[in-house]
Amino acid sequence: MYAVEVRDHIMIAHSLPSPVFGPAQKLHGATFIVDVTFFRAALPPDNIVVDIGRALEALHKALAPLNYANLDEDPALAGQLTTTEFLSRLIFDRMAQARRDGWLGPYAEGISRMRVTLTESHVAKGWYEADVA
Amino acid sequence: MYAVEVRDHIMIAHSLPSPVFGPAQKLHGATFIVDVTFFRAALPPDNIVVDIGRALEALHKALAPLNYANLDEDPALAGQLTTTEFLSRLIFDRMAQARRDGWLGPYAEGISRMRVTLTESHVAKGWYEADVA
Amino acid sequence: MYAVEVRDHIMIAHSLPSPVFGPAQKLHGATFIVDVTFFRAALPPDNIVVDIGRALEALHKALAPLNYANLDEDPALAGQLTTTEFLSRLIFDRMAQARRDGWLGPYAEGISRMRVTLTESHVAKGWYEADVA
Amino acid sequence: MYAVEVRDHIMIAHSLPSPVFGPAQKLHGATFIVDVTFFRAALPPDNIVVDIGRALEALHKALAPLNYANLDEDPALAGQLTTTEFLSRLIFDRMAQARRDGWLGPYAEGISRMRVTLTESHVAKGWYEADVA
Amino acid sequence: MYAVEVRDHIMIAHSLPSPVFGPAQKLHGATFIVDVTFFRAALPPDNIVVDIGRALEALHKALAPLNYANLDEDPALAGQLTTTEFLSRLIFDRMAQARRDGWLGPYAEGISRMRVTLTESHVAKGWYEADVA
Amino acid sequence: MYAVEVRDHIMIAHSLPSPVFGPAQKLHGATFIVDVTFFRAALPPDNIVVDIGRALEALHKALAPLNYANLDEDPALAGQLTTTEFLSRLIFDRMAQARRDGWLGPYAEGISRMRVTLTESHVAKGWYEADVA
Numbered sequence: 001m002y003a004v005e006v007r008d009h010i011m012i013a014h015s016l017p018s019p020v021f022g023p024a025q026k027l028h029g030a031t032f033i034v035d036v037t038f039f040r041a042a043l044p045p046d047n048i049v050v051d052i053g054r055a056l057e058a059l060h061k062a063l064a065p066l067n068y069a070n071l072d073e074d075p076a077l078a079g080q081l082t083t084t085e086f087l088s089r090l091i092f093d094r095m096a097q098a099r100r101d102g103w104l105g106p107y108a109e110g111i112s113r114m115r116v117t118l119t120e121s122h123v124a125k126g127w128y129e130a131d132v133a
Numbered sequence: 134m135y136a137v138e139v140r141d142h143i144m145i146a147h148s149l150p151s152p153v154f155g156p157a158q159k160l161h162g163a164t165f166i167v168d169v170t171f172f173r174a175a176l177p178p179d180n181i182v183v184d185i186g187r188a189l190e191a192l193h194k195a196l197a198p199l200n201y202a203n204l205d206e207d208p209a210l211a212g213q214l215t216t217t218e219f220l221s222r223l224i225f226d227r228m229a230q231a232r233r234d235g236w237l238g239p240y241a242e243g244i245s246r247m248r249v250t251l252t253e254s255h256v257a258k259g260w261y262e263a264d265v266a
Numbered sequence: 267m268y269a270v271e272v273r274d275h276i277m278i279a280h281s282l283p284s285p286v287f288g289p290a291q292k293l294h295g296a297t298f299i300v301d302v303t304f305f306r307a308a309l310p311p312d313n314i315v316v317d318i319g320r321a322l323e324a325l326h327k328a329l330a331p332l333n334y335a336n337l338d339e340d341p342a343l344a345g346q347l348t349t350t351e352f353l354s355r356l357i358f359d360r361m362a363q364a365r366r367d368g369w370l371g372p373y374a375e376g377i378s379r380m381r382v383t384l385t386e387s388h389v390a391k392g393w394y395e396a397d398v399a
Numbered sequence: 400m401y402a403v404e405v406r407d408h409i410m411i412a413h414s415l416p417s418p419v420f421g422p423a424q425k426l427h428g429a430t431f432i433v434d435v436t437f438f439r440a441a442l443p444p445d446n447i448v449v450d451i452g453r454a455l456e457a458l459h460k461a462l463a464p465l466n467y468a469n470l471d472e473d474p475a476l477a478g479q480l481t482t483t484e485f486l487s488r489l490i491f492d493r494m495a496q497a498r499r500d501g502w503l504g505p506y507a508e509g510i511s512r513m514r515v516t517l518t519e520s521h522v523a524k525g526w527y528e529a530d531v532a
Numbered sequence: 533m534y535a536v537e538v539r540d541h542i543m544i545a546h547s548l549p550s551p552v553f554g555p556a557q558k559l560h561g562a563t564f565i566v567d568v569t570f571f572r573a574a575l576p577p578d579n580i581v582v583d584i585g586r587a588l589e590a591l592h593k594a595l596a597p598l599n600y601a602n603l604d605e606d607p608a609l610a611g612q613l614t615t616t617e618f619l620s621r622l623i624f625d626r627m628a629q630a631r632r633d634g635w636l637g638p639y640a641e642g643i644s645r646m647r648v649t650l651t652e653s654h655v656a657k658g659w660y661e662a663d664v665a
Numbered sequence: 666m667y668a669v670e671v672r673d674h675i676m677i678a679h680s681l682p683s684p685v686f687g688p689a690q691k692l693h694g695a696t697f698i699v700d701v702t703f704f705r706a707a708l709p710p711d712n713i714v715v716d717i718g719r720a721l722e723a724l725h726k727a728l729a730p731l732n733y734a735n736l737d738e739d740p741a742l743a744g745q746l747t748t749t750e751f752l753s754r755l756i757f758d759r760m761a762q763a764r765r766d767g768w769l770g771p772y773a774e775g776i777s778r779m780r781v782t783l784t785e786s787h788v789a790k791g792w793y794e795a796d797v798a
Contacts (some may be wrong), residue, residue, distance in 0.1 A: 012295050
């Protein structure tokens with residue numbers, strides 16, 4: 001299995017209104033370092049899993065609506081606990097859509113699996129990984 | 134698959150009395166940066182793989198008997214070669230026990246797999262990963 | 267010159283209401299990895315710049331009022347642009363006070379200089395450094 | 400599953416003569432931080448996945464023909480697009496051969512899987528992972 | 533003293549034709565992670581050392597002529613040994629010029645000192661630091 | 666001012682027998698990632714602060730007597746509290762001697778200042794920096 005991983009980041013505000021989150025129930029924020037990994041079984045003629053330039057661009061576009069935002073006021077996220085895990089999946093779904101929409105270039109249909117990792121501090125991170133069709 | 138990973142560290146002394154270890158047969162020591170990864174297939178209502186605060190606390194407790202210790206004098210480790218791989222498994226077993234004992238909170242029963250990674254320097258690390266029941 | 271540096275982190279929400287900040291004028295947030303450096307010319311009898319355990323504890327206490335907070339609602343910060351640079355100085359002042367108040371232990375009076383570094387992402391950080399009296 | 404990972408690096412020149420690579424079609428270069436991961440299901444008597452000293456040495460030998468080289472002039476690579484992905488596989492194959500040739504020591508026959516990761520910058524990396532027989 | 537530091541990278545080919553460089557006399561290459569640090573004694577009204585967005589943009593522009601290039605064929609570098617140290621200074625001079633040319637915004641005239649750091653691998657880096665007028 | 670920094674590591678056992686060290690009074694251990702920085706005002710003809718290959722070799726030699734050792738049994742360290750700060754100075758003195766002894770090559774006499782940094786974990790490090798004559 002081949003893989004390529006690219007990195008960007010977002011800076012968001014949110015609150016996590018459930019008792020399990022303790023002080024994080026209050027409005028606070030986070031920098032999330034976002035890594036997206038693309039997996040494929042074999043390489044196409046240009047010997048790439050994905051065009052790194054396009055992948056970085058697609059990631060930047062996918063992150064734009066979240067960056068410098070207060071997630072508590074995003075209607076699309078209403079009623080959701082926007083944990084690191086939830087956001088990993090949200091960004092995963094947007095990148096999977098970006099692939100289907102052709103943002104990742106012609107070779108991207110051979111990508112069989114993806115992972116989105118959000119590093120929130122020097123002691124904690126989360127990710128979501130799944131096959132893509 | 135969702136995952137969350139948390140970090141702590143220990144500082145131990147030990148010797149590795151087998152010829153394969155060369156100079157590490159002598160009493161020496163190591164800082165191990167310890168990362169514990171928790172995997173689960175789906176998220177519970179609070180959208181978390183595990184309560185990060187509890188995970189950090191459980192890890193700290195699991196590491197306490199090893200921290201600032203000379204492993205050569207730990208009766209529980211007598212006759213064992215305390216390699217990075219062996220210690221990864223040892224800490225894995227303690228964290229699996231912590232999960233069964235409820236230290237990781239009510240949602241933790243949905244955790245299906247765990248990994249414990251020990252980084253021993255800027256050029257070497259080891260880990261153990263397995264399903265948990 | 268000897269130095270010792272310890273690390274902790276905070277997760278905050280804030281807005282930066284001045285045109286220079288572009289999209290960061292909106293309410294957003296950040297994880298700041300916080301490193302505090304202590305400098306001294308010579309070592310006291312115990313061969314330490316500062317007691318690392320006490321330094322980590324003092325830093326954690328100094329950061330507590332900022333952690334998981336919306337800085338826009340902190341009366342003590344009213345009317346301030348809470349940039350990375352500003353917050354570096356704010357935490358520096360609290361750590362300098364902590365030293366004067368004895369939180370850093372008996373040897374800490376020999377500390378002659380301090381630095382507080384805030385890393386906000388994988389591509390940007392800021393710090394404040396000055397002598398302490 | 401147990402794993403051990405070791406690190407080295409190479410500094411190479413190459414060009415990527417296909418339109419998909421944009422400015423990287425020109426002769427340029429890269430530092431690749433190279434991590435090799437060894438996986439095995441169970442530990443042999445000495446409690447190691449692989450002898451770390453031998454693994455570092457074998458990796459250094461495997462990388463030697465690539466280090467400080469212009470890959471465009473390596474006859475063995477003629478007609479190949481030497482992408483990060485391609486080089487990950489190339490180094491993987493050399494390390495798999497090194498294992499079969501006994502460079503990794505007597506225990507290495509129990510290694511069942513390997514991964515070679517090439518980090519090319521703070522925002523991009525690639526890898527190849529497969530079973531070894 | 534306040535400081536802000538921003539990061540970008542370049543991927544270059546070059547040779548170092550002097551016996552002191554051993555195998556690096558041959559045409560090879562490097563990824564240089566480039567950090568630029570801006571220092572100033574006091575903060576202007578917006579509480580920033582420099583506009584981070586402008587700093588990242590100015591750095592990207594300053595690096596563009598070097599990125600994806602074979603430095604051996606750059607007429608401006610003819611006869612120069614393009615070591616990490618030399619390139620740190622070269623990029624420093626371009627960033628100092630960028631500041632004088634106004635690319636860093638109106639506040640940038642208060643910047644009194646700069647540093648440019650080039651990290652070439654996980655075991656080596658170099659930098660140049662000086663006052664700017 | 667120009668600088669170059671190189672990295673290696675040691676794995677040691679020791680105890681810190683003074684009440685200020687709490688649990689670290691017991692025999693334990695550490696991995697120290699060791700960075701040595703060389704500073705000089707101007708570059709010699711080959712455009713280098715120091716020959717990186719020689720610097721790495723000299724550092725490796727300077728660290729050899731400490732690596733895989735129990736510092737409590739080193740007669741040269743008898744009666745010393747071998748803190749991170751103390752060891753930074755010890756390695757500094759050995760590297761300063763290595764420079765005077767010519768291990769760093771002919772250009773090294775222009776090195777005017779050095780720093781030795783020991784990173785002991787992901788949350789703590791120490792260093793010693795001074796002019797060299």
